Amino acid sequence: MAHTVRARWFLLLVLSAILMVGCSTEQTTEGASAGNGTASASSTGTLGDGNTLAVPLVSGHEYSPEDRMGGGFDNPASPLSKRVFYFDYDKSDVRAEDRAILVAHAQYLANNKAMSVTVEGHTDERGTREYNLALGEHRAQSVRQLLQISGAAPNQVEVVSYGQERPAAVGHDESAWKLNRRVEIIYRRQ
Amino acid sequence: MFTRVLRPLCLFLLMGFVVFPVHAINIDINGGQEGALPIAVVPFGFDSPVPVPVNLAGIIASDLKRSGRFAPLAEHDLISQPHTAAEVHVEDWRLLGTANLVIGLVQRSGAGYIVQFELLDVFKRGNDARLTGLSINVGPNENLRRVAHKIADLIYKQLTGDRGAFDTRIAYVVAGARRGRHDNAHTLQVADADGYNPASILTSKEPILSPIWSPEGARLAYVSFESRRPVIYVQDMLTGRRDIVAEYPGTNSAPAWSPDGRRLAVSLSKDGNPEIYIVDLESHSARRLTNTNNINTEPTWSPDGSAILFTSDRGGSPQLYRMPVGGGSPERITFEGSYNAGAKFSPDGRRIVFVHGNGAENHIAVMELSGGGGLRELTHTNLDESPSFAPNGTMIVYASQGALRVVSVDGRTPQSLEIQGGGDVREPTWGPFNKQLGE
The missing domain is CATH 2.120.10.30 (TolB, C-terminal domain)
Structure with missing residues (x-):
């Protein structure tokens, strides 16, 4: 097991290196097929949405698909750069520190009607897959409600739950689980 | 041949002359099932030089083992390899302490097979010893693995009272x-x-x-x-x-x-x-x-x-x-x-x-x-x-x-x-x- 994990990390490093080169030299290629290695939108695309790539990568100047849309999504000074929100075990309440950031997303959506988001709910691997599908949905619904209360229009927010099926981090302990109990906001142009 | 050597030894043991290490009775039960019923499933005989494509006895034994209710003897612990009731020397099997014995024979029949099996209780006598058995015609396109699962189902039912679920x-x-x-x-x-x-x-x-x-x-x-x-x-x-x-x-x-x-x-x-x-x-x-x-x-x-x-x-x-x-x-x-x-x-x-x-x-x-x-x-x-x-x-x-x-x-x-x-x-x-x- 330890071997596989190490091999995956190695693969990740290699892949992220390749992707970094790819992204910096050819930013204008079809966004979705190129990789994005930012921590903020780590499991949203690339290479068939492989779980290996879903591990948050620490890397420098890459651009998420969102950033390529303009709007400064990857500017660390902007609240919009935070698009992954974490949850407590078996809970679907938005954490207090995340509310202001979600309100900023809602306001951005209110001011940019051409944009919309998919709100993806995820869980850690503990418990049954079906319960986790429902739990991920509840988490995503919590975020959706906050976005709509704060100004986003209903047709700008779509919810999907993946339950435990798309972990962001590989591993069978809390260090991985806490990264997997999450909601990801993925922007697209309507 | 093996039995011929072993039977005098068994007599010795029965008479109390325990001078040999009894490694023949060193039964290896993987997974250590407490209370699991020992059973001997002897490799089925075959009447043709062309071997049967599947190991029927092996499939039956692993089905029974997987249920947790049986502890099949390892093949190397089988005291002899009879294929018909007439070939069974019950004293040998009694000495092993394994009451339940499965034997069988596969014969060519046209492009298919006839599979015969018997489940014996070696502590019973005469006709009572045969608990169940069947002769099965297997067509050329039928799956022999499934025949083995069906036999395991019958054995399971005979010995536990519950219908078997191996052929599923x-x-x-x-x-x-x-x-x-x-x-x-x-x-x-x-x-x-x-x-x-x-x-x-x-x-x-x-x-x-x-x-x-x-x-x-x-x-x-x-x-x-x-x-x-x-x-x-x-x-x-x-x-x-x-x-x-x-x-x-x-x-x-x-x-x-x-x-x-x-x-x-x-x-x-x-x-x-x-x-x-x-x-x-x-x-x-x-x-x-x-x-x-x-x-x-x-x-x-x-x-x-x-x-x-x-x-x-x-x-x-x-x-x-x-x-x-x-x-x-x-x-x-x-x-x-x-x-x-x-x-x-x-x-x-x-x-x-x-x-x-x-x-x-x-x-x-x-x-x-x-x-x-x-x-x-x-x-x-x-x-x-x-x-x-x-x-x-x-x-x-x-x-x-x-x-x-x-x-x-x-x-x-x-x-x-x-x-x-x-x-x-x-x-x-x-x-x-x-x-x-x-x-």
Whole structure:
């Protein structure tokens, strides 16, 4: 097991290196097929949405698909750069520190009607897959409600739950689980 | 020849001259099944120079072992290798202490075979010694592995009183099916109950969840993310035809068959919250059963068709609830532990199996529905999930950390169930009975 994990990390490093080169030299290629290695939108695309790539990568100047849309999504000074929100075990309440950031997303959506988001709910691997599908949905619904209360229009927010099926981090302990109990906001142009 | 040497030795031992190390009786029982019934399954004889393509005795022995109720002797511990009752020297087997002896013979018959087997009790005399036996005509295109499973079923029934469930099939999902390559393929497969003869019936880059056999065994319902969100399908395994059962906005998941095979109980979040519905497969109309702001999922239908059991966190933690199919107020039925979910009824409806957690680990547990209500943990490894009863109700298949395992309902040591081809195997569901020999 330890071997596989190490091999995956190695693969990740290699892949992220390749992707970094790819992204910096050819930013204008079809966004979705190129990789994005930012921590903020780590499991949203690339290479068939492989779980290996879903591990948050620490890397420098890459651009998420969102950033390529303009709007400064990857500017660390902007609240919009935070698009992954974490949850407590078996809970679907938005954490207090995340509310202001979600309100900023809602306001951005209110001011940019051409944009919309998919709100993806995820869980850690503990418990049954079906319960986790429902739990991920509840988490995503919590975020959706906050976005709509704060100004986003209903047709700008779509919810999907993946339950435990798309972990962001590989591993069978809390260090991985806490990264997997999450909601990801993925922007697209309507 | 071997027996000729051994028999005088046995006499010696019986007379009390224990001067030899008794390594011949050093029985190796892998998995250490306490109270498991010893049984000797002798390799079947064959009357032709062309060997039989499958090891019938090996399949029978591993079926019996996997049930947890039998401890087959290792082949090297067999004292001799008789193929007919006339060749059996009962004294040898009595000395081993193994009452139950299975012998058999395979003969060519045209392009097919005739398989004969007998189950003997070596402590009984004359005609009483023969507990059961059969001569089976096997056509050229018939699967000899299945013949072995059917024989194991008859032996199991003769010695335990319960119908065997070895000649059955399981379905399950394999993630990253190509071993050694990390890819994202999810494959829905069907295999014999011992993990052999796997066949893929659906492959997708997106997750596949919750396959479940229809009562008659011809169809599978499951959840597929192939359209990038969870949608419920029913697939006919013979024709390959697929029908979408529910693709409402939100989550469509957790299908459970009605006993008559005409409806599915499901969890839909089309109205904003995961709720239990019953969907008619003919009209596709959906009738809502629950109404809360909480999670309601994993419905399962009682075998008599009257009640739905499901998982809900309405009480603060995931617990199991029961309600009438016609509607009504749900009654909580689990109170032990902080996590009880994913229940399935036993075929007789008297007990349920489910995932039980206390905050730290998840194990498989069973509970009788009448009387007491205490649960029994059957497994002790972590992250055990997706339990499913065998159609005879005596065994449970479940997934544990990427592999399938089988445990008897009375909690004997779980046995691993190796799927040919490997991968991360999950979400097992055990299919219904096939016809048994003599039916």
